Structure formats: C-alpha cells, structure tokens
Amino acid sequence: MVNKNLSVSLCGCTLPNPIVPASGTFGFGLELADALDLNKIGGISLKGTTRDARFGNPTPRIAECTGGLINSVGLQNPGIDVLVEEKVPALRKIYHNAIIANISGFSIEEYAHCCEKAAACEGIDILEVNISCPNVHGGGLAFGTSAEAAAQVTKAVKAVSGKKPVFIKLSPNVTDIVSIAKACEDAGADGLTLVNTFLGMRIDIARRKPIVANRMGGFSGPAIFPIAVRMVNQVSKACSIPVMGCGGVSRAEDVIEMMMAGATAVQVGAENLRNPMVCPEIVDALPELMDRLGINDLNEIIGII
C-alpha cells in the first residue's frame, strides 16, 4: 500500500487527518487523555462555552432513540475565562493538533465577548461559533434560524477574532440552510460547520412524561447521516468557504462519503458517546479503506459529487 495522505487544510490550519470530535461529545479532550491517544485525532472541537459558567439543564438530559440519542445538556460549561486560562493551556500541553474553541451565546455581545477572549488565547487554532442558541433579545428564536441574525453574529465575531479562522456552526432546523450559509459567508465567515442536532422529543409512554427533563433536545446519531450529507452537499456547492461536515458519522466509510459531499474535515459526534475510541479507530481505518477505493490523497475527493 502506497503512503496515503490524510492531511487537510482548514483556512491555513493543517490537520494531520480530517477527523474532529464534535463539540459536546468529547468534553475538553482532557477527560479522555488517559483513555486514548489524543494526538491521533486531527482536531478537537471543545465543549461549547459561554461568557459565564452554566450548570445546564436538569437531568435526565439524555434520551436514547433508534439510530441515535437526544441530548439536552443545556450548555453546561465553566465559562470562557476558565476555558482560555485552564482548559486550553492544559490540553495544549498534551495535544499538538488543531484545537477548536466552540463558542455559544445568548446575545450578539456575548458571542463577541467570548470570541475576543478565545481569539487572544494562544492555544486555540480555530473558532467555531454555535448559532443554534436562542437570542434572548430576539424573542428566544435561535440566531441560526434567520439569515439576518446569523450574519449579525458572524460580523460581530469577525470584528474581534483577529487572524483566527471563524467557522459558523449551522442549525439544520431551518427551511433553507443554503440561504443561511450564504449569509454567513457574505458576512465574512471563514468556514462553516454543519449540521448541529435536530430538535427532537421522546415520551416515556408508561410514565406519560417527556424523557428529558427539558422536554425537547437535540437529536443526533447515524439516523441523521443522510440529511447531513445532503445539507453539506447543498451548502458546499453554493459556498466557496470550507465546510466541516457533521451529523451521524460513525465509521471511516461515512468520512469518505461526507468528504465526497463537500466536507474538508469531518466531525464525529454522537458516536463518541457509545464508543469513546471511535475517532482514533476511524483514523486507523482510513488508509486501508482509501486503498480499497483507489484514493491516495483525501484532498482528491473533497466535493467531487
């Protein structure tokens, strides 16, 4: 087998392979440092962080589903100051690849505040902005459900992010994800991550109550993979900035499929929850699969469909 090239480039940031655990499914990386070789993984998207520490939602926060799970963790996090002063420096000591800070907010000001701090943090390579949060000044509607609000967030964070690439993470709970993607690109986004979880709900029919305490949550897992592939394909055709594909990826074959659809890097989310070793396992499986498919360099297949 000839040497396979797995490395990809995201806005000038080179990843040794395209595999990135998705935000919220891998903690701050540190939690798994003893269980696996983090450095096998191309990049790590850290747990979503807000200005202030948040406890998140009451439990139960998890509901199992066919082909996935619903989560309503509610952005539990220690706040941006702890992220940049403790979590990232600790991870940087042991991890040499791309560190992606995932930023959430409930107002434009909060996004800007957090992104400014993250941009100033030496250990962080890429900013990923989660616009699926409700806008407290906009009637609680998620920023990511309106092209105008998505563009406002993008402009605000680009104004304070310096040289750090900004990826906007899109919500799939919209009528036309392409129009929102284009609005973010036009507002200056350097890249896009898609998709976030699908709003879902499960009911315990014996107890006659929603399973998760918050009633609803984000559905993710292999069941959403075809929808994510479709959205990645539509968005990458319409935009010229790089896309990190996310949604239901659970094996090396899915990574190839997501890249053919248009993704430059591929995030693995829910699958980490049932197999903490899945990211390094996928990295290990890729060269043989590429050989079988006649691929020498992953860059050959990005967006060929």
Added chain:
Amino acid sequence: MQKIFFTIVSNQVVADKTYRLELGCSQDIAIKPGQFVNIAIDGKYLRRPISVSDATNRSLLLYYKVVGEGTKLMSEMNPGQQLEILTELGTGFDSAKCRNSALLVGGGLGTAPLYMLCKELLSQGKKVTVVLGFNKASEVILEEEYKALGAELLIATMDGSVGVKGFTTDAINQYNPEFDFFYTCGPMPMMRALCAALPTSGEASLEERMGCGAGYCYGCTIQTTKGPKRVCADGPVFDKEDLIW
C-alpha cells in the same frame, strides 16, 4: 477506562426479573468496589451502565433487573456470547473512610455493588453489618453470599415475608448495629432517608440516566454542595455531605 471483549460464562435468573451475569476476559482489569461497566448491546444505540458486584483481574459478576428494552435484550443473551464492554468506570467507594466498623445498606439491586466493598472491608479486618432491603421474598438476592463472607446480615422486606417488616431504617432501628461510617446503594428515597437518619458520615452510590458513562458528555450532571458533578465520573459514589436531595 478500557474497551474489552468479555465472554458470557453464565446469565441466569436468580430472583424476580433479576439476573446474575458472569463474564470472563483474557486481559487484565482492575475494578474497585462501587465502579461500574458500560455494556454495548446489539440493537441499542447507547450502552447499558451496570454496577459491578464482584470482580477479579479477569472476570466480572453483575446483577441486573429487566426494567426496559435494553435489559430485556440482556436477559436473552447466552453463555459463549461476546460483549464489548467499557470497564473500570466511575469513582467507587472509599473503604479507608471507615475506621473500625461499617454499616452497608442496600436496597433492591443496590445490594449488588456493596458485595465487593463488603469483601474489601472484611479483608481490612473491619467489622461489617449489612442491611438489605427488598419489597418481597421473591426479590431477595445475595443473602447466602453475604452470609458466606461472615458479615452480620439483616434483611428487611416491605411485606415482611423475610426478616424485619418495613424499610432498611426499621431494621437498623431494631438491631441498632455499631458503626463509624456507612455505605449505601439503592433507591433515592431510601438513601435520602438513611443520610438524614444516620448520625455518622457515609457514602451513597447514585443512579442517573447516562450518555457516555465516562465523564465527557456531561449528560448526567447533578448539583452538589461542591458544585456540578458528573454522576458517571465524579461519582457514582458521593459523600453524604455533598448531596443535595
């Protein structure tokens, strides 16, 4: 945490809807009392976290009750079958917190994880009183096993069909055992009542719906007097003083 394939040695019903699952593997594990394992089940997306009742460096003994679809599938598994399991999960009981004599209180399936702790405490030369609570005689498990260890054993059943009629607290009040620290695992109302009633410090093993089971998804966080804690990784065993009921 290790991901290991285990082979089912036996999987037998031992009480009402309650199964005893014996597993073996060919690489070394190091389980501490109060830790749990997370079992992958064909046909279910998430693993099933099950507390460890006893273990050696190459074997696991688990008890589980059929309460839903996942445990139903588990009850249909046969000897010889392979299971992919994440082992050595969670922060278990700390036997060093007991100086001379311990009180172990288990309710229902919560009697299982105390077994390995009981063995450890006895091996340290400590005196152990075990109080097991069940609804009725058909649910009683581990009675002979605890007796065989040489621990003082009290049983309480709600219908009085075995031992003291009533709660574990009724059995404790009746026999007034001597202890300087207690350990408990079982239904939340039982543990809450115990933590309020018993005068000494103690540890309680909690249960919560989990995502990853290993501390990185933050799906099972509870609020404690020391801030947010993950039941799967910071627990499942917590100090009585830390719990907010």
